[in-house]
Amino acid sequence: MSQTRLLRMGMIGGGQGAFIGAVHRTAACLDHGVVFAAGCLSSTPERAMESGRLLGLPASRTYPTWQAMLEGESKLPAGERIDFVSIVTPNHVHHAPALAFTNAGFHVVCDKPLVHTSAQAEELRRAVAAKGTVFAVTYNYSGYPMVKHARHLVHTSTLGEVRKVVVEYNQGWLASRLEASGQKQADWRTDPARSGMGGAIGDIGSHAEQLASYITGLELAEICADLTTFVPGRQLDDDAAVLLRFRGGAKGVLMASQVEIGRENDLRIRVHGSKGTLAWRQEEPNHLVVIPEGGPEQVLRRGNAGLCDAAKAGTRLPPGHPEAFLEAFANVYNNACHAMRAGVGGIEAATRFDFPGVIDGARGVRFIERVVESARSDRKWTAV
């Protein structure tokens, strides 16, 4: 809150009934640095207009199509038009608006997985590099303070050399054929035309990949994947198991499932190094377990002295006053907004301001592609 320049957010998608739209709006505005100013909130023009009205947008800033929004906002004077657009549509409607708004010089915050193909991702990467705009991808789980401290521990060699990474993202909500009931979230996520080539591996496996990459900084060399569709009639995978080999010799296992009954949003990671171990779970995000060689196990808690600067910067409340999903999501927005306010964009901004950028988004797309390729292959290892 404060003296910081208020930024104006536009939104594509996220209207009535879209859970993730409300998350983005609340997260972006959480710390009072962003105002929701314009939107094209549905791919159906009538719903788009109605959603804008319900959310209190002025009619003049409520658009029936994203193209209309691009045109309309571009005509507004710099002091009025949106600073950035958040794209929170199903995956197949990421690429076109992301590219168009970037090319028009707007900053972009886009949901993940970024796009359907590496070719699309590369196109975006080049546009961002060319325009020098800020481009963030909402890999929101890397916004948690204790994840940032985990990264700090690895990067400062507190764990020694990383040997092994086990990352899992398990859910159970698709254990039966929910899409057959017309449930909106299940419907598009299980449809290759809208979701892309990955089911569970795309929707949540990509978060797991990014979390491992964010914390360890390791690059995948090759993978060996088994994708399964457990629920009869489903077109995409609902379960994934992937053996990982990183450059430099570290190994790992990545699991993602949407058919583990009783698992809600169980993203967890552990990293084992030559000098210690760390472990973190998204569902209890306020602490991080660290075990140095020789022990004992330590439980580090958010808000306490001794945590890294990035963790502190992402913390609002004192220890014991739990923060959670929205705050972590807001941290991604805040860091991207810091870059916007600082006037720093392009490829480097993401690393410098600590938010997931177009490079991370592109890496995620490539990961999904390679996992699907590996799953179809008889060869053991597929290069990444």
Add this chain to the structure above:
Amino acid sequence: MSQTRLLRMGMIGGGQGAFIGAVHRTAACLDHGVVFAAGCLSSTPERAMESGRLLGLPASRTYPTWQAMLEGESKLPAGERIDFVSIVTPNHVHHAPALAFTNAGFHVVCDKPLVHTSAQAEELRRAVAAKGTVFAVTYNYSGYPMVKHARHLVHTSTLGEVRKVVVEYNQGWLASRLEASGQKQADWRTDPARSGMGGAIGDIGSHAEQLASYITGLELAEICADLTTFVPGRQLDDDAAVLLRFRGGAKGVLMASQVEIGRENDLRIRVHGSKGTLAWRQEEPNHLVVIPEGGPEQVLRRGNAGLCDAAKAGTRLPPGHPEAFLEAFANVYNNACHAMRAGVGGIEAATRFDFPGVIDGARGVRFIERVVESARSDRKWTAV
């Protein structure tokens, strides 16, 4: 977010460096139904004005004293002036502005413990009854959805007859004499002139009392308290243990401490009935343990089917996407705001719209008074 009428919030206290002010502003505005419109953010006029500027308030709505704010806002037309005022000052500055704003017809949200004496509380109660305004006390922990479901389980007799309640609120931040360092939070909380007659029992014990009352609906009949000041040189208690006897025969124990090293904000409650047990912890607020007679233990999680309406109404995110402190705090604000929008005030509004009201605030003050009286007494039981 939405069609709901935006309400304008004013704030007394909560300026630079005041942790709780930011919490109130973020919580009130979390769901986009409230705007921060005016403030007197410090008892020092210069700091008040500077804080308003830093928080982006217009100069015309930034006031040097709460009296000036009352006068200024009262003069504004109904469509512009604040709908309610949040009082987030140290305890000794609750009573006067709460009474004055209520008497002037403004709705009031006031921090806890409400005031220093039962006489003051009674004065407020009468004012609220007379004016028919909304008056909320931010016993924020009763805003958690799983607390609301716990209450539901008791009220629907799922646990049978309540036999025993054990509620604890333990912290460790005052285990050494932090106030000697000038730390602001510690400074006023350990000063009887500003904090009132209770130390730990007032600051956090009152939350524990309210949580037990909210969940069980039981009324205290008599208590037996032992208050201790463990840290040499401190004027108020930093540890409290209280035996409880409720009307109707239930028993209980309440503990509150600020000297348990390593405890951060460890509010927890368990209720044992003739047909089952429930247990909840604030630091892991997204689940509630319930054990029916004959077992097995069940772990109920926020966001799932089967929870009560009040829990659902206070839920924003799906299961596994953790919500936490801010969302619970926002739930108190939202429910009070629902009452304001509905034009329902006075004593009954709190129960009807499910937020802690002036009656709860008064009961808390009386509890602190009686605990202190009991602690000084040689009689075993002190009536409440």
Add this chain to the structure above:
Amino acid sequence: MSQTRLLRMGMIGGGQGAFIGAVHRTAACLDHGVVFAAGCLSSTPERAMESGRLLGLPASRTYPTWQAMLEGESKLPAGERIDFVSIVTPNHVHHAPALAFTNAGFHVVCDKPLVHTSAQAEELRRAVAAKGTVFAVTYNYSGYPMVKHARHLVHTSTLGEVRKVVVEYNQGWLASRLEASGQKQADWRTDPARSGMGGAIGDIGSHAEQLASYITGLELAEICADLTTFVPGRQLDDDAAVLLRFRGGAKGVLMASQVEIGRENDLRIRVHGSKGTLAWRQEEPNHLVVIPEGGPEQVLRRGNAGLCDAAKAGTRLPPGHPEAFLEAFANVYNNACHAMRAGVGGIEAATRFDFPGVIDGARGVRFIERVVESARSDRKWTAV
């Protein structure tokens, strides 16, 4: 196992259907240093003889009464007769055989609570002092290695000065009137003639008292108790809450309940000192949580380097290979047997060989008496 001299155990009580008899036999013999050699296994002579036969005792060492056993064993040559007798009867049959065997020069291991009155306890104490025999009381929970390390941390001032002790022992098996069904364990425990003046406070509260005393070494100065009988028709308390004041200024709370549905054998303790906190739970006994001032929380696990000698001496298995109830029980037997083999008895042996002795048993009896007295009193504090 090994070179250590095998000791011969006799047993009073513990025949067919008596859970605790099997526990004592298994625990005593766990490490192969004791053989079960003689017994009077029931107060009903026929059952006593039948139980001996079923357990494989020779007929010549199976006795119809404990008096017969005392006579019979006394006549055997030193190399054949029992070294010690274990008394595992209901409480009202502790005093007479304990006194008689002690006076006859046998070592004694007796269940808790030791006897019904302090006068009886004092009689035993004098007998033990006079005869110089070993006398152990099976406060088995102090046999856990991590409890021994907790004691070590307090005694070496790792926690600083102890300020506060919270000890609880909660169960749920008597939440309804089980004794009305004739269930044997419930039957005698709820009968004052056999159990003594304490119900929950005697059966399990005495364990809690001993655990706190063992770990902290603090002496109670005065107490304030509330005893409740929640289940209609029951004669003894089934729930206890006690405020504690120790000599030297430390405070505490002790709770014991047998009506908390879903609690199985939930003995737990936490100790808060001026420099740190420790916490331990019987149901997950292989670890001990320690939080030093400034943090972070540490989880110490049985079997690892860095634990105290007493913890190591009571450990059989490596880390991660959990030990539990029987091993802790065996540790009490083993330490008492070490004293017997070393020929060291009398009052001092318990402290020197680290097992609960007659002094501990007597303190427990006095504790129960004072709690009952306090519960009946209108005075707040009752001296201990």
Add this chain to the structure above:
Amino acid sequence: MSQTRLLRMGMIGGGQGAFIGAVHRTAACLDHGVVFAAGCLSSTPERAMESGRLLGLPASRTYPTWQAMLEGESKLPAGERIDFVSIVTPNHVHHAPALAFTNAGFHVVCDKPLVHTSAQAEELRRAVAAKGTVFAVTYNYSGYPMVKHARHLVHTSTLGEVRKVVVEYNQGWLASRLEASGQKQADWRTDPARSGMGGAIGDIGSHAEQLASYITGLELAEICADLTTFVPGRQLDDDAAVLLRFRGGAKGVLMASQVEIGRENDLRIRVHGSKGTLAWRQEEPNHLVVIPEGGPEQVLRRGNAGLCDAAKAGTRLPPGHPEAFLEAFANVYNNACHAMRAGVGGIEAATRFDFPGVIDGARGVRFIERVVESARSDRKWTAV
């Protein structure tokens, strides 16, 4: 304890300094149905004789070699000679004595992994079938009551059709090159000549395989393995990750590591079916988490009503009185001893009396062979 016929145990290996020998002796004798009667406790004759003396064996039953023991015991009359022999030597000394004692008509209890090659295992299988003796393999973790109940839940289709099994066995004790220090346990386990072709995958991975097989009854169809040696200079794998495909369509992941710092003996399994999920951990073995479709999560605890007969039969203590490693180990012995007493041997005895038998041992050896083969292969899937 009781009327059951006492059985006489002989032991090969397990002398001074051998942790596992003491475990076997204590487990076998825990319930008083077995006596330790003879032994050849070391491969070094002098140590063998000295160990026997220290453990209190009569000189006449202490043998310098297992061949001498076979000869000596065979000459004794049926009422005196050992009933069974426990083989607790390093892996390379399993096959010869197991075969010889079986062929001589003795029952055998052998440590795991059973032997080095499938050819050896087949030889044993044929011998057991031919002689009709009892042959048990101490896959001790399947002795836990809650594991038995997990098996019951799967076998009674409570989880629906099994889709996915994730089993892990992680330790950290070999995270540095402990074998270089001469530590005995590390020394032979990292030596292919004594341990066999598998390092972590043989020592602990084989337990994980057996646990999954025991609970689910599923047969592996094909696997894809990655074995790693993280510690420089080590000859065998110290980390394994294996993708599993079962006959019938279920999938799974098996992980085993001895280089995860801070992990002690962290064997855990979860099974996901079309109607529910179960999860169990060896380090907290007294409960089992079960989540039926639609929830909520349930925590089942050992000793309570409603558990299956096999769980009840393996339970000694009431709920809340934790049982652990030794009791589970004893359950394997007890069930094998029941078969011996019943005079039922051969291949079928294991299934009928619920203990791991020669078929399980052979399957484990084949699993290790196939994992090693897969790890060396470029093909993705290796048939099992």
